[in-house]
Amino acid sequence: MNVYQEYKEKLRTAEDAVQIVKSGDWVDYSQCCSYPAALDAALAKRRDELQDINVYNAISCRPVQVLEQDQENKTFTYNLWHCSGIDRQYLDQGRAFHSPMLFRDCGSYYAKGAVKVNVAMVTVAPMDKHGCFSFGLTNSCQQEMLDTADHIILEVNPGMPVIYGMANDHIHISEVDCVVESDEKINTAPSRGASSIDRQIAAQIFPYLHDGMTLQLGIGGMPNALGVLIAASDLKDLGMHTELMSDGYLNLYESGKITNRKKKLQRGKGVFSICMGSKALYEFLDHNQDILSAPMKYVNHPETIRQLDDFISINSCIAMDLYGQVCSESAGIRQISGTGGQLDFVTGTYMAEHGRAFLAMPSAYRDREGRLHSNILPRFTQGDIITTPRTQAPYMVTEYGVANLSGLSSWQRAEAIIHIAHPDFRESLIQAAETQRIWRRSQKRV
Structure with missing residues (x-):
C-alpha cells in the first residue's frame, strides 16, 4: 500500500475520529x-x-x-x-x-x-x-x-x-x-509591546551582552525590549539556543544579528524546542534550513547548555525575597505560569564557563486601587512557589540595577537585593533584614 492510499483509508471527520475516546x-x-x-x-x-x-x-x-x-x-x-x-x-x-x-x-x-x-x-x-x-x-x-x-x-x-x-x-x-x-487557524501568540520599565530593565542587561554570544530569551515585554536594543546595536554573530522561540528572535534574524556562526554546538543553526508567535514568524520558519527544532530533553539539559559556553540566558520572574529565593510562576497560591525551563537554564548557564543567567522583574507594581507594592519581599509567606532556590539565584535585575547573588552571604545578599529595590521600600526592607538577622550592624543605609 502506498502512503497516499493509506492516508485516504485513515482519513476521517473530526466527529468520527473522536469516537475512539472512551470513558475514563x-x-x-x-x-x-x-x-x-x-x-x-x-x-x-x-x-x-x-x-x-x-x-x-x-x-x-x-x-x-x-x-x-x-x-x-x-x-x-x-x-x-x-x-x-x-x-x-x-x-x-x-x-x-x-x-x-x-x-x-x-x-x-x-x-x-x-x-x-x-x-x-x-x-x-x-x-x-x-x-x-x-x-x-x-x-x-x-x-x-x-x-x-x-x-x-x-x-x-x-x-x-x-x-x-x-x-x-x-x-x-x-x-x-x-x-x-482541518483549516483552523494555528495558535498565535504575538509578543506584547514593551513598557517603559521593560525598556529600563533591558538597558540594565544590555552592557553584559557581547559579540558571538549564544542567547536564550524568555517571552514578554522585557525580552522584546532587549531585542529592539540588540537589533539597533553593533552586536554581531549572535547565536540562538532557546526552549521557546518568539517574535523577538524574528527581529534579530531580520536585522542580521543572529548568524549562529560562533556557536559551539550546531554551528550555523538556530535551535528551539517550541515556538509561539505571529504568523510572520511561522512563515519565516517554514522550510528554513537555518533553524532546527529539538526535544526539550536536549535543548534544556544543563549539559547541553554548558557546552555552548559563551551563553546568556534572560528570563522573567514575579518576585524575590531577601534570601535570594525567586518566584516566577505564582502570586501567592494563584498559579500564573509554571516552572517551565527557567531552572534548567539557570543551572546550565552557570555550568557554562562564560555563561551568565539573568532573572528580571519590575521592582514594584500597582494594584487596582493604584497602591504601590514591592516585588522584593522580606520573605515569602503567602504560598508563593519557589521556582529558583536561593542556592542558584543568578544575576537579578530590576529597573534600578543588577545584583549578582552567586557566592554572597546572607547579609551581602540582602544588601545587594535592597540596592535594586524600589526606593520607596528600601528602608522597610532594611528593617525587615535587621529583624531577620541578615543585616550587619555596620552596614550603611542604601
Whole structure:
C-alpha cells in the first residue's frame, strides 16, 4: 500500500475520529501550537456520552471547547503543564489544574509511565511524499507522548509550517490510527509591546551582552525590549539556543544579528524546542534550513547548555525575597505560569564557563486601587512557589540595577537585593533584614 492510499483509508471527520475516546480515558493535546482545535471541538460535543475524561495541554491560546461546553466540569478535567492568560482564568475558576514540572524532564514523565495517554490528538503539517508529517512548531516532549499513547489522531493543517529537526520532528502515516483535515487557524501568540520599565530593565542587561554570544530569551515585554536594543546595536554573530522561540528572535534574524556562526554546538543553526508567535514568524520558519527544532530533553539539559559556553540566558520572574529565593510562576497560591525551563537554564548557564543567567522583574507594581507594592519581599509567606532556590539565584535585575547573588552571604545578599529595590521600600526592607538577622550592624543605609 502506498502512503497516499493509506492516508485516504485513515482519513476521517473530526466527529468520527473522536469516537475512539472512551470513558475514563486520558487524552493529550500536546502543547502550544499542536493544540488540535477541530478535534477539541468534536470531543466537546461528546460531553453527555462520556464520563471522567482527563485532558493534558500546555499554554492554551484560545478558548478550550472541552471546558467551554462543559461549564460544570462534569465530564472533562483539564490538566496543564504550563499556563497562559486563558489558562489562568480556568485555574482561577477551579476548572483546570496545574501539573508541576521541569521542562527538561517532561518527556521522562511519559517515558517512565508517570503520565498515562490513551488517545493523543495533535496538529501537524500536511504529509510529504514519504508519508511523513512534520511536528512543526512543537518538538518539546511530543515524541515521548506519542510513544506512550494507545491511539494517535493527527489533525492535518496546511497552516502548520514544516520545520526540520535534530530529532523527533515527524511521524509516519503508518504510526497513526486516523487523520483529520482541518483549516483552523494555528495558535498565535504575538509578543506584547514593551513598557517603559521593560525598556529600563533591558538597558540594565544590555552592557553584559557581547559579540558571538549564544542567547536564550524568555517571552514578554522585557525580552522584546532587549531585542529592539540588540537589533539597533553593533552586536554581531549572535547565536540562538532557546526552549521557546518568539517574535523577538524574528527581529534579530531580520536585522542580521543572529548568524549562529560562533556557536559551539550546531554551528550555523538556530535551535528551539517550541515556538509561539505571529504568523510572520511561522512563515519565516517554514522550510528554513537555518533553524532546527529539538526535544526539550536536549535543548534544556544543563549539559547541553554548558557546552555552548559563551551563553546568556534572560528570563522573567514575579518576585524575590531577601534570601535570594525567586518566584516566577505564582502570586501567592494563584498559579500564573509554571516552572517551565527557567531552572534548567539557570543551572546550565552557570555550568557554562562564560555563561551568565539573568532573572528580571519590575521592582514594584500597582494594584487596582493604584497602591504601590514591592516585588522584593522580606520573605515569602503567602504560598508563593519557589521556582529558583536561593542556592542558584543568578544575576537579578530590576529597573534600578543588577545584583549578582552567586557566592554572597546572607547579609551581602540582602544588601545587594535592597540596592535594586524600589526606593520607596528600601528602608522597610532594611528593617525587615535587621529583624531577620541578615543585616550587619555596620552596614550603611542604601
